[in-house]
Amino acid sequence: MVNELHGCSARVVCVDCSFNQMSRSDIQTMMKNENPTFTVKSDEVNPDADVYLSPEQLSDFKPPRCPECSGRVKPNVTFFGDNVDRKLVNFLKSQIDDSDSVLVAGSSLEVMSSYRFIIKAKENKLPIAIVNIGKTRGDLDATLKISTKCGSILPQIKV
Template structure:
């Protein structure tokens, strides 16, 4: 049975989380979109775990539909600048400091924004890939996304500077727009491969080597801390299920329903940045530091 922690900024609720981490000081941290909302990047789901917006592009549609790819890249040309220019928030910096103090074995992030790395975290598995890279699906050429965007802007000058509401992961909402004239480049190396962001779209699978690295990180830890994720997608939920099967305690900082609610030893339904800041403050005193074996 989970223990739900309420919204007091620094008190008995945060003390329960501090005590848990003092007892299990090598954390594996699993993060989701809620960690990056303070950086201006929208999340996908509401507090009930339901979609806030239409579901994002799927791998199958992207690979099979030229019009689907035109729609994706036209919207990305408008919306990706927010993701590209985002700065780490307080939660990212606090997690980096917790790692520096020895409390975090590593971070498994479902986000593709690289903000954990920008904040200084060293041991990060980008479970769903990196949005700043683009891969040719034929010859595996990797190119920086900003290079492709510069080329797209040259091919489609009328789309540059267009304003729209920004969606998660660098998308933008463009309704009643004709995308059929949006020009897409071919792979600069093989000449015919489909260029796709180097991320795991919905309906695709996490590469085995990356999954194994993330599972190894969890196996080397003493507890799992879920931060800012509803775990509705199986690729994230599986880590909570794996931790539970090994008898590892699981704590969560997230507002609202998650798929793993029944598995938590402790759940904090409180603001992420405040909860992590309180955790860091409580652990940073001499008594709270982990022992070095």
């Protein structure tokens, strides 16, 4: 079973009514339709790696709205500072209790919201496998660590 603890930017949700039937491509189309002449450039990069756009550059931009309630939409991800959905956390903890191993794919495990599942797996004495480029917070806990791109190895796994 695959669960995305911090969500996936390919899906978009409404923060006002929880409507979640939108794909990122739907939102891109909505933005293009609402802002057909919007083109800006920026060579300035913020510390979070997003480009900096001035208030003047954004003054005419119309953000996409929820097709159900006209509310605010955002990628279905948990941003830094946000809380992971408590129901999902409890579900994942119960899944670890019913598992015979844990596979971490493409995560540094740097934030506690993900590393806590490694702690839970260790408490349950489960083998832990990690596939990630470079060092992770869970390396010392791993039974197996493969330092490579997930896309180069995961398709080769036969279940």
